[in-house]
């Protein structure tokens with residue numbers, strides 16, 4: 001079975017867990033699924049395979065990388081009763097493990113393809129809970145457009161749901177890739193645990209999230225992009241501040257990250273609709289409108305250290321793909 005899922009970028013970030021085993025987030029989060037960042041994954045349970053196999057962007061993964069996928073497949077096997085190993089073939093339309101949310105689209109596509117291959121039919125909520133076990137942000141990639149993740153109290157309540165907003169058709173994200181999509185220095189999983197364990201600012205970060213979620217939801221309902229963008233940028237700075245203050249520091253930003261932030265602040269001072277957000281990597285994603293996106297993209301392409309710029313909009317929910325309709329994704333840009 002083959003499934004396709006979009007990556008998503010959080011506007012209110014998930015950064016910290018309250019349960020590592022069930023991968024329960026410490027707080028809720030809110031995101032936008034992006035049409036331009038896609039993962040397509042095929043899962044086949046194969047008799048006689050000695051171990052699960054993962055082929056990622058055409059390359060057979062090493063045991064460590066395949067380990068997280070195998071653990072996830074164990075959950076699917078326990079739900080379905082299927083007892084054999086699987087071959088997983090996955091392609092991304094963007095650089096893997098560079099802070100461009102490949103684990104979000106990756107585990108969302110895997111959750112859908114693997115459950116269908118194992119003969120399970122899960123609804124959106126159950127799929128979202130399952131995808132969360134692979135990666136917290138993947139719970140959101142089950143749905144399209146704007147998505148709200150609930151922290152919940154137990155496993156059953158920690159899932160995502162789509163959020164309607166008049167902004168969904170007109171919103172754009174300009175993705176500025178910095179440093180050619182080289183693998184990130186600290187994986188988000190280890191870095192958020194380290195922040196929670198050592199950062200004196202972690203508590204303050206967590207305390208801001210419920211208020212930020214309420215503000216973001218109100219902005220979405222009212223179709224107020226300025227309010228949403230202002231909030232998203234402030235929320236990203238708060239998350240990064242908590243990580244930067246960890247001991248030792250988790251610093252994702254490169255000089256070009258700051259150059260993009262300064263450029264966006266300058267464009268905003270000239271009246272443009274443009275707000276930054278950054279995840280566990282150096283890249284900057286700019287929330288904007290259809291009208292302003294081309295100018296922003298042109299300005300960011302000129303900055304030193306920015307190696308690729310893409311304009312994208314809201315993407316659809318994860319879907320199972322008919323084998324006759326499988327597209328070949330464009331190869332990801334080469335890492336530098």
Ligand code: DP6
Nearest residue numbers: 010013014135136137188189279280
């Ligand atoms: C900065 O979902 O990758 O992108 O649950 O440990 O796999 P795990 O973490 P992951 O963390 C995402 C962190 C983030 C913010 C976000 O997407 O909300």
